[in-house]
Amino acid sequence: MGRKAVVKPPPPPIPPTTVAVVNRKGGCSKTSTCYHLSGAFSQMGYRVLLVDLDPQANLTQGFFGPVATEELPPQKTALAVFRDDLEPLPEKVILSTPFENISIVAGASALEDFNRSEPTKAGQLQTALRMFLAEASGSFDITLLDCPPNLQLCTWNALIAANFVLVPLQPEDFGAQGITAIQRFIDLALQTQNNQLRMLGYLVTMRQRLALHDVYETQLRTLYGSKVFTAPFPNKKDFKESVAARKPVHLYKPRAAAAKDITAIAEEIIARVPAALAQPPEFLHIENRLGVGAATNADTTSTIAEVA
Ligand SMILES: Nc1ncnc2c1ncn2[C@@H]1O[C@H](COP(=O)(O)OP(=O)(O)O)[C@@H](O)[C@H]1O
Numbered sequence: 001m002g003r004k005a006v007v008k009p010p011p012p013p014i015p016p017t018t019v020a021v022v023n024r025k026g027g028c029s030k031t032s033t034c035y036h037l038s039g040a041f042s043q044m045g046y047r048v049l050l051v052d053l054d055p056q057a058n059l060t061q062g063f064f065g066p067v068a069t070e071e072l073p074p075q076k077t078a079l080a081v082f083r084d085d086l087e088p089l090p091e092k093v094i095l096s097t098p099f100e101n102i103s104i105v106a107g108a109s110a111l112e113d114f115n116r117s118e119p120t121k122a123g124q125l126q127t128a129l130r131m132f133l134a135e136a137s138g139s140f141d142i143t144l145l146d147c148p149p150n151l152q153l154c155t156w157n158a159l160i161a162a163n164f165v166l167v168p169l170q171p172e173d174f175g176a177q178g179i180t181a182i183q184r185f186i187d188l189a190l191q192t193q194n195n196q197l198r199m200l201g202y203l204v205t206m207r208q209r210l211a212l213h214d215v216y217e218t219q220l221r222t223l224y225g226s227k228v229f230t231a232p233f234p235n236k237k238d239f240k241e242s243v244a245a246r247k248p249v250h251l252y253k254p255r256a257a258a259a260k261d262i263t264a265i266a267e268e269i270i271a272r273v274p275a276a277l278a279q280p281p282e283f284l285h286i287e288n289r290l291g292v293g294a295a296t297n298a299d300t301t302s303t304i305a306e307v308a
């Protein structure tokens with residue numbers, strides 16, 4: 001008798017989940033969050049679609065390397081979603097990665113041409129990603145949208161196409177991250193284009209054992225309570241090494257503590273989705289919550305002096 005193949009039972013079904021991963025600051029783990037979560041979710045048996053909306057295309061490079069990423073023809077990248085002269089056919093635009101259950105819409109440097117700074121004036125281009133995903137995301141359980149480090153048209157597309165938003169925050173440097181500008185931008189999407197957009201949570205990233213990090217994390221949890229993920233995304237060299245090896249940490253070192261850290265975040269997302277859906281969507285910025293100011297299109301390039 002041959003050995004029977006072990007067939008994993010399918011994971012518990014989850015409601016359609018499309019998460020925009022947003023922060024206007026670079027280097028706060030947006031891409032790493034998408035990358036490593038794709039590994040965790042795929043190991044759980046979920047089918048994951050990643051969309052790389054950053055002209056820097058770091059997420060795509062994490063799977064294919066910089067040269068192959070640069071050589072992708074436009075019709076096989078997110079450009080096909082935005083360019084008038086290209087037809088965004090899901091079967092062409094969605095690429096397989098070397099890993100089971102992880103697919104990707106690749107980033108491309110020419111996305112910069114579309115990433116304009118006044119996104120609300122972009123007409124039909126605002127809903128390009130939503131139109132594409134309406135057709136494409138049904139074949140996936142979880143779609144993660146990796147955004148560039150600004151609040152411009154690519155991020156705006158993500159907020160209009162998503163039903164959830166996740167904000168990675170380093171527990172330092174709150175000024176550069178501009179939490180209130182991010183909240184206003186999300187609120188504007190909720191008010192004008194996407195009345196189903198819900199906050200999934202703030203994720204504390206690159207967490208180190210530093211007194212400074214303790215102070216900021218405590219402050220964040222005091223201000224935003226249960227909106228802050230219980231599970232942090234700690235700073236560990238395994239995350240960097242696995243990116244260098246072009247494998248999400250679950251496929252690089254599945255038994256490492258780093259993989260368990262990401263599993264905890266993935267499990268918290270799975271638990272948060274139905275809980276968030278049970279509540280009506282709500283504004284995030286205090287002025288919008290209190291109704292003292294309509295969700296205004298904040299000048300997202302200004303440096304609003306704020307702590308949080
Ligand atoms: N938790 C972490 N531990 C160690 N290194 C990290 C972690 N998160 C991100 N990095 C590293 O920090 C850099 C910036 O992270 P990245 O995810 O690209 O940020 P963003 O997409 O917000 O610009 C990358 O080199 C990445 O490998």
Ligand SMILES: [Mg+2]
Binds near residue numbers: 031
């Ligand atoms: Mg990035």
